[in-house]
Amino acid sequence: MLSDAQHSAPLTGLRVIEVSSFVAAPLGGMTLAQLGAEVIRIDPMGGAPDTTRWPLAPNGGSLYWAGLNKGKRSVVLDLRSPAGQRAVADLVASSGADGGIVLTNAGYPWLSYDALREVRADLIHLRITGHHDGSSAVDYTVNAGVGFPLATGAEDSAGPVDHVLPAWDVACGLYAAVGILAAERHRRRTGEGRAITLPLADVALAVTGHLGFLAEGQFTRLGRPRIGNHLYGGFARDFQTGSGDFVMIVTLTPRHYADLARVTGRGAALAAVEQALGADFAKDSDRYAHREVIAALLAPWFASHTTDEVTEALKGTSVLWDRYRTFAELAAAPETLANPLVSLISQPGIGEILATGLPLAQPGTPQTPVPAPLLGADTDAVLREARKT
Amino acid sequence: MLSDAQHSAPLTGLRVIEVSSFVAAPLGGMTLAQLGAEVIRIDPMGGAPDTTRWPLAPNGGSLYWAGLNKGKRSVVLDLRSPAGQRAVADLVASSGADGGIVLTNAGYPWLSYDALREVRADLIHLRITGHHDGSSAVDYTVNAGVGFPLATGAEDSAGPVDHVLPAWDVACGLYAAVGILAAERHRRRTGEGRAITLPLADVALAVTGHLGFLAEGQFTRLGRPRIGNHLYGGFARDFQTGSGDFVMIVTLTPRHYADLARVTGRGAALAAVEQALGADFAKDSDRYAHREVIAALLAPWFASHTTDEVTEALKGTSVLWDRYRTFAELAAAPETLANPLVSLISQPGIGEILATGLPLAQPGTPQTPVPAPLLGADTDAVLREARKT
Numbered sequence: 001m002l003s004d005a006q007h008s009a010p011l012t013g014l015r016v017i018e019v020s021s022f023v024a025a026p027l028g029g030m031t032l033a034q035l036g037a038e039v040i041r042i043d044p045m046g047g048a049p050d051t052t053r054w055p056l057a058p059n060g061g062s063l064y065w066a067g068l069n070k071g072k073r074s075v076v077l078d079l080r081s082p083a084g085q086r087a088v089a090d091l092v093a094s095s096g097a098d099g100g101i102v103l104t105n106a107g108y109p110w111l112s113y114d115a116l117r118e119v120r121a122d123l124i125h126l127r128i129t130g131h132h133d134g135s136s137a138v139d140y141t142v143n144a145g146v147g148f149p150l151a152t153g154a155e156d157s158a159g160p161v162d163h164v165l166p167a168w169d170v171a172c173g174l175y176a177a178v179g180i181l182a183a184e185r186h187r188r189r190t191g192e193g194r195a196i197t198l199p200l201a202d203v204a205l206a207v208t209g210h211l212g213f214l215a216e217g218q219f220t221r222l223g224r225p226r227i228g229n230h231l232y233g234g235f236a237r238d239f240q241t242g243s244g245d246f247v248m249i250v251t252l253t254p255r256h257y258a259d260l261a262r263v264t265g266r267g268a269a270l271a272a273v274e275q276a277l278g279a280d281f282a283k284d285s286d287r288y289a290h291r292e293v294i295a296a297l298l299a300p301w302f303a304s305h306t307t308d309e310v311t312e313a314l315k316g317t318s319v320l321w322d323r324y325r326t327f328a329e330l331a332a333a334p335e336t337l338a339n340p341l342v343s344l345i346s347q348p349g350i351g352e353i354l355a356t357g358l359p360l361a362q363p364g365t366p367q368t369p370v371p372a373p374l375l376g377a378d379t380d381a382v383l384r385e386a387r388k389t
Numbered sequence: 390m391l392s393d394a395q396h397s398a399p400l401t402g403l404r405v406i407e408v409s410s411f412v413a414a415p416l417g418g419m420t421l422a423q424l425g426a427e428v429i430r431i432d433p434m435g436g437a438p439d440t441t442r443w444p445l446a447p448n449g450g451s452l453y454w455a456g457l458n459k460g461k462r463s464v465v466l467d468l469r470s471p472a473g474q475r476a477v478a479d480l481v482a483s484s485g486a487d488g489g490i491v492l493t494n495a496g497y498p499w500l501s502y503d504a505l506r507e508v509r510a511d512l513i514h515l516r517i518t519g520h521h522d523g524s525s526a527v528d529y530t531v532n533a534g535v536g537f538p539l540a541t542g543a544e545d546s547a548g549p550v551d552h553v554l555p556a557w558d559v560a561c562g563l564y565a566a567v568g569i570l571a572a573e574r575h576r577r578r579t580g581e582g583r584a585i586t587l588p589l590a591d592v593a594l595a596v597t598g599h600l601g602f603l604a605e606g607q608f609t610r611l612g613r614p615r616i617g618n619h620l621y622g623g624f625a626r627d628f629q630t631g632s633g634d635f636v637m638i639v640t641l642t643p644r645h646y647a648d649l650a651r652v653t654g655r656g657a658a659l660a661a662v663e664q665a666l667g668a669d670f671a672k673d674s675d676r677y678a679h680r681e682v683i684a685a686l687l688a689p690w691f692a693s694h695t696t697d698e699v700t701e702a703l704k705g706t707s708v709l710w711d712r713y714r715t716f717a718e719l720a721a722a723p724e725t726l727a728n729p730l731v732s733l734i735s736q737p738g739i740g741e742i743l744a745t746g747l748p749l750a751q752p753g754t755p756q757t758p759v760p761a762p763l764l765g766a767d768t769d770a771v772l773r774e775a776r777k778t
Contacts, residue, residue: 010575010583027599031564035571049642054622054673055605055613063601063608070599132728132750140625141709144637147716149618149627151553153542159635160627160713162618163552164540167559170596174563175420179749181570182424186399188577194399194751202748205719206730207559209745209758210416210459212452213716214725216444218743219452223716224444229538229551233443236529238538238549246549248533253438284443320530324549327536327602327612330594339521341591342598354607356598359591360568361521362583369598 008364009036014184015099016040017092018072019079021048023139023166024200025105025128026068027173032180033071034358035365040382041072042088044079047375061350069372070355075383076376085110087383093119094386100124100193101180113195122193124183126176132199139166139200146204147213151224172203230295235287237295238324239302241310247302250320254282259317264301270294341367348374397753398425403573404488405429406481407461408468410437412528412555413589414494414517415457416562421569422460423747424754429771430461431477433468436764450739458761459744464772465765474499476772482508483775489513489582490569502584511582513572515565521588528555528589535593536602540613561592619684624676626684627713628691630699636691639709643671648706653690659683730756737763 014037018029026041033039043051053064075091077084088111092102100120104111105128113125130137143149143162153161179196187193208214217223229238229248235257236250251257261267261281270281273293279286287294302310307323314321325333331354336342341357348371357369403426407418415430422428432440442453464480466473477500481491489509493500494517502514519526532538532551542550568585576582597603606612618627618637624646625639640646650656650670659670662682668675676683691699696712703710714722720743725731730746737760746758 008575010571012575013578014574023600030599031567035567052673054677055601056622057604058608063604067599067601067604126749136707136709137711138639138641138709140620140639141637141711144627144635144713145711145719147714147719148552148554150713150715153550154546157543159629160618160637161542161550162627162637163537163554163556164613164621165537165552165556166600167552167554167556170556170560170600171563174560174567175748178420178424178563178566178570179751181567181574182399182749183751185403185570185574185577186397186401188574189402194753196749196751198749202728202730202750205725205728206745206748208716208719209731209743210419210456211412211555211559212444212456214720214731214745215446215452215456215742217716217718217720219447221717221721223718223720224553229549231529232553233445238533238551240548246533248530248549248551250527250529252527284441288443318525320525320527322526322530322534324533324539325536326539327597327606328610329606329612330534330536330597331603331606331612332610336594336603339591339594341521341595342603353604354598356595356603359564359595360515360571360585360587361591362568362572362585364583 010365011035011037013098014038014101015095016101016103016180017042017088019088019102019104019106019111021050021105023068023169024172025103025176026050027170028176028180029072029103030068030070031174031177035360039072040075040091040378041069042075042077043375045076047076051375057350057353059350063350063353066347066350066353066372067355071370072373073378073382074373074375075379077379079108089116089119090386091382092116092123101184102126103176103180104128117193122187122191124180124187124193126179126196126198128172128176129197129199131201137201139169142168142201142204145201146208147217147223151226153226154228155226157226168200168204171207172198172200175203230291233288234284235291235294237291239299241302241307242305243307245307246324247307247310248322248324251287252320253318255318256320257281257287260298260319263313263317263319264298266297266301269297273297341369343368345369345371347371348377399754400424400426402487403427403490404484405490405492405569406431406477408477408491408493408495408500410439410494412457412558413561414492414565415439416559417565417569418461418492419457419459420563420566424749428461429464429480429767430458431464431466432764434465436465440764446739446742448739452739452742455736455739455742455761456744460759461762462767462771463762463764464768466768468497478505478508480771480775481505481512490573491515492565492569493517506582511576511580513569513576513582515568515585515587517561517565518586518588520590521586526590528558531557531590531593534590535597536606536612540615542615543617544615546615557589557593560596561587561589564592619680622677623673624680624683626680628688630691630696631694632696634696635713636696636699637711637713640676641709642707644707645709646670646676649687649708652702652706652708653687655686655690658686662686730758732757734758734760736760737766
């Protein structure tokens, strides 16, 4: 049963069959589900390889699986048997004008566009792959190949520094949602379905290009230098307060910089240095060129003030800043649970957990998360509905 | 003029008015443009603050701006004047059933949903903000607050390690594209527009929750430990080859691990350790628990083989791996330009640069990039068209 609120969610009625694992495809499907679509995730007997993936809850349940499959229906089928494969095809074929949409990162021949188009001529089929040549890749290998780990970390880092956020998986999942919605619009206007392939490595390559890193690499022959936590081409950096906390301080405009110089009481010293160097610290490029000098002048102010004092001093200024927190601090912060998109939900198989919903705030579409299903919880109901149609 | 290929791009006909700056909103608009939409970016006189943003080309042109505005039309207006503001409203109002869509990260009252709904009742308006309480935030400050920098980097890192990829900006831009397409589907079915707010900080919070970090922080009270380049909950790590290169090696399944043990000739030693420890290295959790032992046994093999030898040995195995490259190496690699989504384009104002198109591969939609416009290049044409309608 849909609530009234869900009825006015923008994707109400849309039906997506997802055969997936890990981050990208599940996130793509979940994003559509959080906008009101009915997303049916189909797993093989016993679950896909992500069923038990870390992080785990104290009782052993996968917080990873629970986080990436919220609001879906879960169907388990013997995908090695012709009957199981036929059941998937029937679900794809039978689901009306708003159905016939497949999202997968699996390469089974029976699940391919060509195979399923036989049962549904206007099929929309989006498959996530590794590389565009068909070879395998995961977020960690893609990120190594694309350049970021050799530009991340302290200036004197010896080797690569991988970031912990699986950013390419996240971007890939969101691109998948975009691709499906764009194709659905086209189908609605023309009646035509389409086959879409989305290689994870191409997501990374495309975004690396969009952000200018590729063209920069072409021109410099060295690429972006390693500059620790400094912002490239401006002035931003981390500072440690007298309380031992770290804060990120960002100045993107002359006003940000002027406010920072003023509240730290370093205005005169900075102006003297600026004049002596023939620089103009109102300009991004000059703040960047002299970033170590500026940081050295500011650091003692942060070190000699508590985090509370820093907070008080920066309040009401234009300076962009935040305190670095651990995940545990984020989870414990009162403002986290106060955010409309965060709830303490009762997750079947795990218990009470902090979960997040949709960051797109809009009337008629709940931002609050709903739990993930237990693996296979909807198998009977979904197959029963399919027999009726 | 649209080519035949562009006519069958899925978003052909859709028209988006973008008043934007920096990464997220421009990336959202560009993603729609790369899928066939007409995206008109409107800038104030002289350009928005990102017009001169680093990285820069040798001639001073912004590779950042060029990268994030490909395939758009550029209009410059005096946005401080009533006439300029009225011109924007006219563009929003006049553009037919597929128009009336605004994407912005600007907070001008005259550009708000409430103001523009007066000229277009079925307006779709998506505004990107900092925090959901309306306060400012940028990728760097959001990332500090959400937990990743204190979990990234070597185990003995003293402070935060920021990643260089503006991952939240990227995710936010893609969420914006999703939000607009979902709203457009709803409008097509119901005639109703909607106001959507997308706070950058909420994108980070939502994704951190989806990936399980928030619930993990809730349970552990410490959050994810810092483990350098190791994969959490499995076995993957960087190794240095005898050539001095670094490679990322990933084993997500028992087969990956068995292949790695075999090709490195460490099968017997690993099995002996496994038995002595009472462990089962076919299990992710046991490979993770004993990751330092496994890595220590494997590292000498990598160190005593050249990168070519490592490549040859891993060829044909199931092991997931890649060599770490710099951005410059990525730009120079023959396979980069051979990728269908990469082209050397002639970028007005800059010259020949490597640029990337759409990672969503599909018949009828070109993946190849087209250049960004010069700032204001389409002002006259767009205003002339508006007068005609």
